[in-house]
Amino acid sequence: MSISFLHPAYLALLTLLPVIWYFRRGKDRVLPVLRCLLVLCITLALMEPVIQSHSNAIHHVVIVDRSPSVSETNAREAVEQANQFLSHVEADDADVIVLGNSDASEFNNVPTAVIPTTSLTQAVMTALASVPYGKSGVITLFSDGYATDDHWEPVLAALEARNVTLNWIETDSAPAQPTIQTTPYPAFYPGQSPTLTINVLAESRDASTLSLRLTSQTGETIEASLGEATEDNLYSPVFELPASEEVFSTWQADLIDNNQIVDIRTIVLAAQSPIPVLMGTSNESDGEHLQSLLGKAFNVSAAPFPWTEPMDFSQYEAVVLNDASESALPVQLQNALIDAINSGTGLLYTGSEQAFSTNGLARSPLADLLPVNIDNTETKREPGISLAIIIDSSGSMQGQPIELAKQVARLAVRKLKPQDQVGIVEFYGTRQWAVPMQPVQDTETLERAIGRLQAQGGSELFPAIEEAYFGLKSSHNKYRHILLITDAAVEEQNYQKLLQYIASDQINISTVLVGDNATGEERMADLANWGRGRFYAVYNEFSMVELNFRRADKIPASAYKEGDFTVRDAASAAPFPSPVRDYTTAPLKPTAITEWTIDNSQDPLLASWQAGVGKVTALMTEPFGKGTESWAGMPEYGQKLGGIIGSLAALANRATLTTQRSFGQINVQFSAQADNIQPELQWKRSDETSWHDAPIRLRAPGLFTGKINVARDATVEVKVSTTLRTYYSALSPLSDLRPEFQFETQYAQRLQQVVTGSGGTRSLAETRQDASITGNAFIKTFALMPFALAMALVLYLSEIIYRRWPSRRNSRFPGNVV
């Protein structure tokens, strides 16, 4: 305890004391002493002495919740209990805060502040501000605990910093009203129909009369009933909203009960930016084709081969290579692409035979990243042959020649394989197809047809050769051959021109001279020479020749297969509605997985595996070529392709953008898988056209935060842009508030945590317990000025009494009393 003087200068007034003493009359000492004491007291009062002491008094603040969620009866009971509580507390050590509208005079002259807000967090902070500096405090909250906001973190921190305890005396709440709780929706893209779920909390007895109406900014409305409850009193109707090209769309949700709106919520939907995809291809239209197949969820950029300039693959979440080759994709770019894949970019490798052969990337660095082997070792391949056998069945062939011719024909047919085609033209003055061009499926039938040939008629070879040529012209087999079997007794014609012409069309003509006709050898040899074929002479059955019409090709291990092949999903085993026409077989590498298979074979059509952070998928056919011709009309094809590319992109950069409003500030949190990106944060109000920049900074590896100051009742659109993609979020007005009657139990639980964290208690009114707390020592002052003045007044009155008291009044006249 100590005494201090606020105006010590007034001490100078003590110089009046000698004046008073000097101007006394008579020998009386009492009067001047009294007067001096009087002046001394007044001087002391003017100096304003103050006693300072330390006190442990506690300041009490009572908060009475009179928000609409608390019924009038409960509110009045709370007021009574508060007054009862305050009656035990010094008025100087107490304040009252009332939430909602109330009469401050209800509280017995205790300083009362009425806050029009219904925010419990704001009420507690205001109550905290009422606790004087250095003093401990107890805040007693009479409330149902249903807060309209959730900003308890700073409240608890402030209570702990000030050593203030929060006690909660729980009151009953008014009956719940139906409210819209949350409105979640999955990610969607511009042009897609968003799916919105509206969770409504309502008593089952009310639900039957409740309905929801959604209204867009353009006036479009959708109405629906609540349907069946998904949980206790929770209804979750799902709305399929119309697609929009805009990123942001605003809807108003009205909860209607018998034509009366009981709750309104503004919902702002934010679409996600399309997944950026790069397509490398030789065909310029492939990019547009892919874009139209994939739809709005993807943004396809086409880069035609060859790629010569450096490329930043990190801008794309997936890269599609169609029929890439070493010349189209130099090694440097391949290495850059590999780096991007190892960092998360996905790769879809597709193409025809070229993509999976030595002409592709077989010896390149990229080949190691593929889930299938692009093997450069060559193996033999026997390509298909189309063989037209022209048999001279003219009269001159009677006897041994025709038999020899038939035998040669049979030998030739036996050399053929099922993928080959054969036809037999006989000429005997006219020509006809004994066996039309057809696949070699039934060799017995062919041999029977050969056996039925008979030598008769004239010999006109020239038209037969023409006929055979026309029959072979439409064949697509690699090797096309005409085998002419005759005894050379044919008409004179300009065979040279014809045969050379045919040979220029990649159709070779070989000749077989049957019979013993030495003069015909030169002629037949010439024919073979002109036709770029071979000449054989079969004089008798002992001089049969080995006919060889095909040359084995050396091809890489992956073989291009043509035909119609059924495709199955490896997981579900469900077949695709349409077959794939052609594909290339490529062996699967160990640990790679097959996603699509060719039916009745082990060949994968779609294979994938992980490469670093990224994923690589190989599709062993062209996405838009002959192989997938039949899929072009398949509605699911685009979806499947989108699913493949989507799964590739998923690993590229899984970033999340969250925004949260806190009063007049929006906190932005952006987490990515890398911290060397430089995101840019922008925002705007929904009625604005231009974006505002806001700072965003790196806080932890891959974690960026930013703050935006904007009014609480504004609809705000936020975007964070990286080199890869743009992320969007939107906040409805007052999005950090909950309606008064939305009894969010989560919020009540948080209030309980705050009470416990501050050292307080939660109780019902009838079982209220006061937490015992120790007060902080704070400086208390006691002014002595009034006491000094009171003493001065007493001295003054005493002096007057002393002066006027009859017994002491001395006569001026010394004399005798008569």
Next chain:
Amino acid sequence: MSFVNFPFWLVVTGAFSLIALLYALQHLKAQPVVLRVASVQLWQEALQHASANKFWQRFRHWLGFLLAVLIALLLWLAISGIRFTDSTKPLHVFYLDTSVAMQAGDNMTDAKAELVARLPSSSSANRELWIGDAVPAKILSADSSNAVLTASLSTIQASSHLPAFSEWLERVPTLYAGQPVVVHYFGSALGNITAPDGIALQNDFISAAISANAGITAIGQQRFMTDNEQVSRVTFTLLSSVEQQFQPDDITVLLNDSPVDAARIIALQDNQFAISGIPLTDQPQRLTVSLNEADSFSVDSFLADSFLPDNSATLMLPAKSQIFVALQDGLPDWVTRFVDANPQLTVDPERASVSICINRDDTCPASGATLYADDSSNAVTFYTPISEEQSSLQKIWQAYDWSDPAYNMPSMQVLNAETKSVSMPLSYLGQLVEKQQADPLLLLSMAINWLTDLPVAPAYLAVGEAAPVLPGDALTQSNAINPFPLTISQFKEGDAVAMASLQSPVISRQVASARDTSGSVEADTGSDVPWLTIIILTALGLLIVEWLMIQRGRWA
């Protein structure tokens, strides 16, 4: 007019009482006593009293009475604490900022001196003083004695908290319910702060800028699992008000007081740095990053940094997260492979806190919470006694896009149960794993962590901000109130300790921002006429006059 010490009725009653008393004393006359005196003396007295014939002397006794009444009433009013207030005059509220920026230079000393000089001159009837602490509080209310001021101010120092002025200013209309208020601000430079309607803001003192400042404005961590190890990667950001580009040699990093080799500090862009691969140990580790002091003899010594709170930042790296699990026989291979490969998980049935079972029967280990297979429905079910966890679990699903059919992940549901457990379609998830999809592994990891309720070390902890909650953390932190440090301090939550650092680029830059420090227009702080002092002095003067008159024999 009002009275501080007594109610009005008491003042009036007292006044009348005094008048009555003095009136009664006025009539306190002596009984006549007849004395026989010498005639000479009688004539002398007559001559002395000759002036009694003057007009005013007929009333001298009444004048004395009135003077006595006046003196008594003046003293009584002074005792009552009379005060003349003009209700239309605004209340002057003084706000002394004690935020961290006031630690720069002599800001705090200068602000206090300015405040002490201005405050006592203002009338105590309409002035208040607030201390802008981490939580602003009133230190002097209206009518409270200025005696508190000197004693309290001497103990007040700048603290390591962020300014709370703008939030307090928004609350002023509520605190002073309709009363006109002038706020006098003494503190660090503000940004663009607009006072609410009806409140006038006056910058009576703005702290001077220091010449230059460098500081750490961000520091955070992320835990990774690599092979058989749990490691942490730390990033931090430096700021220089003179746009200096820092090098790793400008920084000292201590890990549990042992220096970290500067070669491990990797410079990113824009004064951002990273340290990767810090192995986590069984105990938390303290990582402190600090700026090396400028050489006092160097050319740049004049740019010496006189704002130190942002020169160092401390981060607590968490202890290795260890979860002991018990496995039932017959689990899918991918689950056992995952447990073997995950450095966070250790198979130890004796100490297991989580059991992973294929069937919930007697062979399922009964230790701790259970995660079991349920392929009857394509859903992951979280059983919990805390229904409020549903929203945080839904947020997880949304954050990872697991609701998107493209990911083929099962749906999620939350059901009430007495104890925590999780059921998953392990076979179906295994198929996704075979397709090399990582989401099932992430889900399994998160579910195990959710069952064990392990505390999660925050990525960073900054003064004046709630600790961030990442999507994965939300699963374990559920509905908890996040730490919200108000000062540079240590935060203890259970067994976990976290360190809060300043990390404020606004403050670090503002302390060195040039500003116009010319004094603002001095507004009338309401120094009213000191009526109380005048009354007392008047009473004193009248007492002296009365005394003189009494001693001269004029009055009795």
